[in-house]
Amino acid sequence: MDELVNAVPTAETKPHRRTVFFISDRTGITAEMLGNSMLVQFEQFQFDRRTIPFVDSNEKVEDVIRQINQLAERDGQRPIVFTSIVDDEAAEHVRSEANALTLDVFQVFISPLEAELQMRSSHAAGRSHGIANSHEYFARMEAINFTQAHDDGATTRDLAKAQVILVGVSRCGKTPTSLYLALQFGIRTANFPLTPDDFVDRKLPASIRMHKDRLFGLTIQAERLREIREERRPNSPYASLENCRFEVREAEHLMERERIPMVDTTTKSIEEIATTVLHRTGLRRTVY
Amino acid sequence: MDELVNAVPTAETKPHRRTVFFISDRTGITAEMLGNSMLVQFEQFQFDRRTIPFVDSNEKVEDVIRQINQLAERDGQRPIVFTSIVDDEAAEHVRSEANALTLDVFQVFISPLEAELQMRSSHAAGRSHGIANSHEYFARMEAINFTQAHDDGATTRDLAKAQVILVGVSRCGKTPTSLYLALQFGIRTANFPLTPDDFVDRKLPASIRMHKDRLFGLTIQAERLREIREERRPNSPYASLENCRFEVREAEHLMERERIPMVDTTTKSIEEIATTVLHRTGLRRTVY
Numbered sequence: 259m260d261e262l263v264n265a266v267p268t269a270e271t272k273p274h275r276r277t278v279f280f281i282s283d284r285t286g287i288t289a290e291m292l293g294n295s296m297l298v299q300f301e302q303f304q305f306d307r308r309t310i311p312f313v314d315s316n317e318k319v320e321d322v323i324r325q326i327n328q329l330a331e332r333d334g335q336r337p338i339v340f341t342s343i344v345d346d347e348a349a350e351h352v353r354s355e356a357n358a359l360t361l362d363v364f365q366v367f368i369s370p371l372e373a374e375l376q377m378r379s380s381h382a383a384g385r386s387h388g389i390a391n392s393h394e395y396f397a398r399m400e401a402i403n404f405t406q407a408h409d410d411g412a413t414t415r416d417l418a419k420a421q422v423i424l425v426g427v428s429r430c431g432k433t434p435t436s437l438y439l440a441l442q443f444g445i446r447t448a449n450f451p452l453t454p455d456d457f458v459d460r461k462l463p464a465s466i467r468m469h470k471d472r473l474f475g476l477t478i479q480a481e482r483l484r485e486i487r488e489e490r491r492p493n494s495p496y497a498s499l500e501n502c503r504f505e506v507r508e509a510e511h512l513m514e515r516e517r518i519p520m521v522d523t524t525t526k527s528i529e530e531i532a533t534t535v536l537h538r539t540g541l542r543r544t545v546y
Numbered sequence: 547m548d549e550l551v552n553a554v555p556t557a558e559t560k561p562h563r564r565t566v567f568f569i570s571d572r573t574g575i576t577a578e579m580l581g582n583s584m585l586v587q588f589e590q591f592q593f594d595r596r597t598i599p600f601v602d603s604n605e606k607v608e609d610v611i612r613q614i615n616q617l618a619e620r621d622g623q624r625p626i627v628f629t630s631i632v633d634d635e636a637a638e639h640v641r642s643e644a645n646a647l648t649l650d651v652f653q654v655f656i657s658p659l660e661a662e663l664q665m666r667s668s669h670a671a672g673r674s675h676g677i678a679n680s681h682e683y684f685a686r687m688e689a690i691n692f693t694q695a696h697d698d699g700a701t702t703r704d705l706a707k708a709q710v711i712l713v714g715v716s717r718c719g720k721t722p723t724s725l726y727l728a729l730q731f732g733i734r735t736a737n738f739p740l741t742p743d744d745f746v747d748r749k750l751p752a753s754i755r756m757h758k759d760r761l762f763g764l765t766i767q768a769e770r771l772r773e774i775r776e777e778r779r780p781n782s783p784y785a786s787l788e789n790c791r792f793e794v795r796e797a798e799h800l801m802e803r804e805r806i807p808m809v810d811t812t813t814k815s816i817e818e819i820a821t822t823v824l825h826r827t828g829l830r831r832t833v834y
Contacts, residue, residue, distance in 0.1 A: 276663065285821040287730070288583045291576045295630060296655050299667035309831060311821045338662065342583060359662045366654050367584050374626065374647045375564065379587035396777060398816075402722050406697070434690050437725055441816070442575070489684060528686075528729070533573040533599045543597060 293340035405440035408448035426476035457508035696736035714764035745796035
């Protein structure tokens with residue numbers, strides 16, 4: 259048990275514990291996301307998570323079953339296993355041999371889909387998160403390159419090609435949101451800081467004014483902004499609450515005057531901010 | 547029907563069609579990923595996908611049901627609906643009122659989990675992809691900032707803080723993989739190009755030699771590299787097949803000599819490359 263205690267230093271705050279596996283013949287990202295969206299509903303539990311991707315041979319399946327059964331014995335209780343193994347036989351083998359509660363994504367949903375579509379599924383592994391086709395691949399790469407090049411107002415070249423341009427004060431979440439929009443949804447995203455210079459002028463920077471139809475504002479509560487800026491430049495005038503209040507107020511006024519849509523990022527994750535931007539602009543998302 | 551034909555220009559290549567909804571009271575990212583991993587198993591179908599996030603009020607639920615039923619009527623066949631709505635009542639309402647095959651992630655998996663853990667789930671929306679806690683938030687932001695700052699060998703400052711340093715020839719996938727590792731898994735990732743200068747010296751660049759234990763190599767087939775480079779600089783010596791062959795061969799020799807683990811990115815998606823790096827380095831992933 260020492261091993262577990264060492265691995266999970268915060269364990270003492272949670273009364274219950276359980277080992278969880280995410281198993282996939284590909285990346286395991288789908289199984290993890292699905293599993294985590296369930297597990298967060300059980301707050302009193304401390305879950306020790308293990309992801310095993312690329313389980314795509316008989317040996318690897320046997321090895322995974324061995325690992326699960328070892329931990330079942332060590333823990334004195336069976337682990338929870340989320341699997342997204344496409345191969346029928348391998349998945350069935352895990353379900354029957356692993357001493358675990360096995361929640362099998364494919365088993366549950368493929369049958370009703372086959373009945374509905376009146377067609378057998380191809381049961382081929384690795385189609386999701388694979389390179390679907392060269393066109394999609396290049397579009398995604400182009401979005402990532404574009405977004406990298408247009409971070410923080412670095413260049414105004416080709417700004418007309420941006421699908422959305424995020425604006426807001428320094429450290430309100432523009433960069434992570436831009437990168438997420440590009441990587442996850444293939445959206446060419448630029449971002450541009452609003453700075454005290456713009457507040458003196460009381461208008462948008464000249465280089466983005468002509469693209470007003472594609473601007474989207476991020477804002478944040480001054481107290482939270484101070485925390486984030488303190489982390490970066492402790493005790494600076496830049497991070498002071500007074501300055502954060504001033505910048506946020508002026509930026510919000512500017513965006514309101516210019517009728518730029520706005521989202522408050524204070525309590526939102528990157529995923530939530532990015533989804534809000536997509537949803538409100540009506541941009542078409544691609545999931546890779 | 548005209549509307550649909552216009553919206554899906556490649557429809558003629560697929561014999562069957564179906565409208566698919568992804569519905570969530572939060573971002574819908576989990577429902578999309580799960581749904582897409584199923585749908586790619588039905589290659590002969592053309593799916594017209596619609597994601598509706600933030601369905602978190604009675605009015606929005608009613609509106610979604612209306613949209614589904616309108617498309618059921620328009621298409622002459624019921625849509626497929628993947629939902630990850632946490633709220634029991636809302637989810638039940640969609641299942642009973644929407645004219646659709648509704649595949650409800652929570653309905654299927656929460657009950658067996660509750661039985662296994664002998665506890666009721668909190669049925670609270672939006673815990674996944676939310677800001678779990680401030681510590682995690684800052685760690686993720688730090689990983690993103692670090693990775694941005696250490697793209698393409700831009701700086702060697704703080705390189706000792708990198709959890710992994712990707713190396714490889716220009717355009718083999720270092721930047722997107724680095725960004726994905728940071729955003730999706732919270733890994734501080736640097737990347738460093740291997741260039742013809744290094745091949746003349748036949749050794750690693752001085753600035754990364756001391757971090758050899760954290761290097762991970764990306765490689766790629768020369769023919770594929772040429773395609774990617776052609777897209778960027780058409781008809782350049784840089785993009786020529788001859789040069790691509792030379793660089794890839796020399797880079798692989800260098801990495802083999804230095805015993806740097808290596809993955810071939812040619813047919814892999816960003817998700818697969820990133821997962822491979824994690825899996826083989828044993829770095830701990832966090833899913834946000």
